[in-house]
Amino acid sequence: MIIEPRVRGFICTTAHPVGCATNVREQIAYVLKQGPVADCPKRVAVLGCSTGYGLASRIVATFAGGADTIGVSLEREPSEKRSASAGWYNNRAFEIEAQKIGRSPLTLEGDAFSDELKATFIERVREKFGQLDLLVYSMAAPVRTDPDTGKTYRSVIKPLGAPVEIKTLDTETGEVFQTTLEPASEEQTAATVAVMGGDDWKRWIDQLADAGVLAPGFRTLNYTYIGSELTWPIYWNGTLGRAKVDLDSKAEAIRGRLGADAARVVALKAVVTQASSAIPVVPLYGTVLFKVMKQLGLHEGCIEQIDRLFRTKLGKGVELDDAQRVRVDDWELSPKCRRKCRGAGHCSPPRRSASWPISxxxxxxxxxxxxxxxxxxxxxxxxxxxxxxxxxxxxxxxxxxxxxxxxxxxxxxxxxxxxxxxxxxxxxxxxxxxxxxxxxxxxxxxxxxxxxxxx
Structure with a gap:
């Protein structure tokens, strides 16, 4: 079988093992070039480990921190007629590279929202690690089934209260256009909080704590995005914002059980991921943001962000915001960067060029x-x-x-x-x-x- 790119909307439905392996090795090479991370936790779990910030966290912990890791992700295996998901190939490539330096990574592939996988995870942690020092929660999914009720919730990305008119980018055609988003209902908002909020994160930590597999001084991080005022109408002031508020409250609840430094929400910068590409206005904002941050010498991808997080933001005494979050989006939200991004919006109206055909x-x-x-x-x-x-x-x-x-x-x-x-x-x-x-x-x-x- 010859693997060719197949695209549906903003998602490429095929993946190539060689490209994935090369991508993983490039990220590893970047981390090794930066040198070791001091005082890195040695027994690390990453939920959502196969792409984006989750994969970057596993790479930094392993190759700069000398940690052994256990990862969880939901992937599609390869078949005779279809390639595997990119995450499946990434997991295999990561395991190969980690074994070369004497590490022993373990990967579980399945539905991380289910209690069955949580039980399997606990068993494997006991067998391989005894206890965990750090758990990174880096999962984003549109659907979640509540293990207690069996009810399936589907998230929506909508404003609250009133319609919002925004410019966004058609990822299929590359065309910029104006669109109106209708507000979410209370039921849709509650469903989004159930999927994208902190309920599953807290459920993971509670079950791990009850099982006795959290080491003294254990810490957990949950990655999130807040963004600038340019994205707030659809992001922070919408259904996703409600989910972020719930995430902060669950972090506080975990700290109440495990200690003042046990749980932190980590705000990261906008990057190109499958999850971010689904959010109206974010692809367009990202195109402008990348250009501005590169001009300022501040641009970072997933691996650069997480490497900086592990090296400079995880120690004691790190500055927190008013909601007790760790901020690694500080460069994106720096006054100069925000000013240049805002200023770009007052220029000439969107236009297409006939000299750039699409075929x-x-x-x-x-x-x-x-x-x-x-x-x-x-x-x-x-x-x-x-x-x-x-x-x-x-x-x-x-x-x-x-x-x-x-x-x-x-x-x-x-x-x-x-x-x-x-x-x-x-x-x-x-x-x-x-x-x-x-x-x-x-x-x-x-x-x-x-x-x-x-x-």
């Missing part, structure tokens, strides 16, 4: 088929114009170079490359879409801004 042939080269699958929300026009300047991954690829990279990746990760249904398509593969995207944005960030009328 079916651009789909394969514009969308990532690795752990960075959700990068599909970057406009195809931006991708086409920028990526054609980046060799060998752009329009004029050096096919022999790509083939050598494929063979090298397969040689380095044999168990990943030999997964069911996998056959490498020589000269047809973007070996590292994550690097591809970052290079494209760095080479021509102005195309994105011009396309949405910002310069």
């Amino acid at each position: 079916a042939s651009t789909r394969a080269s514009s969308c990532a088929c690795s752990a960075s699958a959700s990068t599909a929300w970057i406009t195809r026009r931006t991708w086409i114009r920028a990526s054609c300047r980046v060799r060998p991954f752009g329009k004029h690829r050096n096919h022999s170079f790509v083939a050598r990279m494929e063979r090298s990746a397969i040689r380095d990760s044999p168990s990943v490359a030999e997964s069911p249904g996998f056959r490498c398509a020589s000269s047809g593969l973007h070996v590292s879409p994550r690097r591809d995207l970052l290079c494209a944005l760095e080479r021509a960030p102005g195309h994105a801004a011009a396309d949405i009328g910002l310069e």
Whole structure:
């Protein structure tokens, strides 16, 4: 089977094991370059470990902190007719690299919302670790079933009280347009809190504490996003904001049981993830934010953010905000960055350029088929114009170079490359879409801004 990119909306539904393995190794290389993290917890659990901030947390804890980790994620295994999810390939690649340095990672794949998986998790922790020093909660899902009632809740991303008119980005066409979002009902708001709030986090901690598998001085972190006033109408002042308030209250409840420093909500910056791509206005805001932060020399991806968190924000005496959160979104919300982002909105109106056509042939080269699958929300026009300047991954690829990279990746990760249904398509593969995207944005960030009328 030859794996080709297949995109539905903002989601790339296929993934390539070589691209995923390369993505994982690039993140590991960044962490190793920064040196060891002092006083890192040695027995670490990461819920939502396979992509984004969760994967970055596992990498930093293992390769900079010398920790053994247990991860949980819900993934799709490969078959003869279909590739696995990007997270499945990421988990396998991480395990291979961790074993090379003598670590013994353990990964459980299943529904982390269920009590059955929690019970299995507790058993494995007892067998392998005895107790845990740190648990990172980095899960985002649109649906959750309450284990007590059996009721399934579905979250919605809507404002509260009154309709909101916003500009947003069509991730399928790359077109910026004005839309009106109707307010959520009380039932929809409650369902969103049930899914995206802190109930499951607290349930995890309570069951682990009751089972006696939390070590003295145990700490837990829950990752969240707050954003700037540019996203608040749909984010903080909407259903998601209600869920964030619930998250803060659950953190306080955990601290009440386990100690004053036991639980922290960690506010992180906007990045490209599948979860963030689903939120109206956030893809458009992210395009502007990335450009501004790169101009200011402040831009960070998932691995850079989490590396900074572990090195500078986890010790005692770290400054907290009024809600007792740890803030790693400080660079995004710095006065200079916020001022430049706000100023961009007063420029010329959105427009499209006829010189940037969209055709079916651009789909394969514009969308990532690795752990960075959700990068599909970057406009195809931006991708086409920028990526054609980046060799060998752009329009004029050096096919022999790509083939050598494929063979090298397969040689380095044999168990990943030999997964069911996998056959490498020589000269047809973007070996590292994550690097591809970052290079494209760095080479021509102005195309994105011009396309949405910002310069």
